[in-house]
Amino acid sequence: MFPSEVTDFFRTQKTPFYYYDMDVLNTTLNEIREHGISKGFRVHFALKANNQPKILEKIKEAGLGADCVSGGEVQRAIDSGFTPDEIAFAGVGKSDEEMELGLKHDIFCFNCESTQELEVLNELAGKYGKTARIALRLNPNVEADTHKYITTGLNENKFGINASDLDEVLAMLPALKNLKLIGIHFHIGSQIEKFTPFEELCIKANALNDHIEEKGFELSVINVGGGFGINYGHPNDNSVPDFERFFGLFEQNINLKDHQQLHFELGRSIVGQCGSLISRVLFTKYGQTKNFAIVDAGMTELIRPALYQAAHRIDVLTSSRAEEKYDVVGPICESSDTFRTDISIPKVERGDLVAIRSAGAYGEVMRSAYNLREANPTVYSDEIG
Ligand SMILES: Cc1ncc(COP(=O)(O)O)c(C=O)c1O
Ligand SMILES: N[C@@H](CCCC[NH3+])C(=O)O
Secondary structure, eight states: OOOHHHHHHHHTSOSSEEEEOHHHHHHHHHHHHHHTGGGTOEEEEEGGGOOOHHHHHHHHHTTOEEEESSHHHHHHHHHTTOOGGGEEEOOSOOOHHHHHHHHHHTOSEEEEOSHHHHHHHHHHHHHTTOOEEEEEEEEOOOOOOSOGGGBOOSTTSSSSEEGGGHHHHHHHGGGOTTEEEEEEEOOOBSSBOOSHHHHHHHHHHHHHHHHHHHTTOOOOEEEOOOOBOOOTTOOGGGOSOOHHHHHHHHHHHOOOOTTOEEEEEESHHHHGGGEEEEEEEEEEEEOSSOEEEEESOOTTTOOHHHHHOOOOOEEESSOOSOEEEEEEEOSSSSTTOEEEEEEEEEOOOTTOEEEEOSOTTTTGGGOOOGGGOOOOOOEEGGGOO
């Protein structure tokens, strides 16, 4: 839970709002430095998970790069102090304007996903007299064993180049004079909680690495993407994911050649646990079949439960009454606007504060203005007091 002065500060704020615990973020970044960066790995932070400038500045300071999926994110990374050589640009559908922005800044690498994209990027690079460094995003057909909507590495998914098309793509590369192939890229999905999909990825990545190098291309970057899952029901004191095991798995299982560096692009595991959505109970409704705690945050602030049936832990900050069972729901005019169903929490009353935990990744970034909802200012732990 939070120290009493933090909860007291929350009481003075207009809810709902996002709160970031910068100590948790620092601890997480230290773990990444200790177990990943210190081994010579390059870690890019996926801005899609969180693009708050203050969070990005901390991540940049810790020595991570930026993984972007839109022109807006490339611009945000630059505005937050990342240098172009620290920026990778991925995405299955980059517009011409977005590619031009990346070319203009001479970013580190474009992760490309189709033959058409390669042709267009080659043409645009030529127009601006540039050589674009590229990595091929390959679809390894690995089952990530996560929610269907965030599985990305199966042949049926829209992402990446299928192994069966790889030779055709390699054959066209020499003619694309304005592109320089520097690496291969994979990303099999998000919120992956088991380690076996990552082991399987390593086997596929090693084979593809060998195959491409045997064809005479030199790959300096082997990018295994992100996807490392977090514990959404964590008991507050044990929230930082096990990066030692995660990076150790790749260290052991990826066969890097002397001229190669291992790259990662992590989002959720870096920022997920430092963020909470703080909300006030508006009303309670006790009924024959259900009790409802109606809070002032909704799916507009955190869509993950509605979209992926995600179960974020909910802590009641201002009540230690005996427990009751509730559906914790928001004010939006949709029945899917439900954070949790049938959970036992201390009995709440109008005005009580709750924290919806593990909301730092894909929370604030996915907020919408549906129902003309307004956003309240974000609170950072180091600005309280
Ligand atoms: C290409 C790519 N890289 C990195 C990420 C970051 O993933 P995660 O937040 O699961 O680490 C994503 C999102 O899943 C992605 O699509
Ligand atoms: N938005 C998703 C993750 C998507 C990952 C992006 N490829 C989530 O909240 O879990």
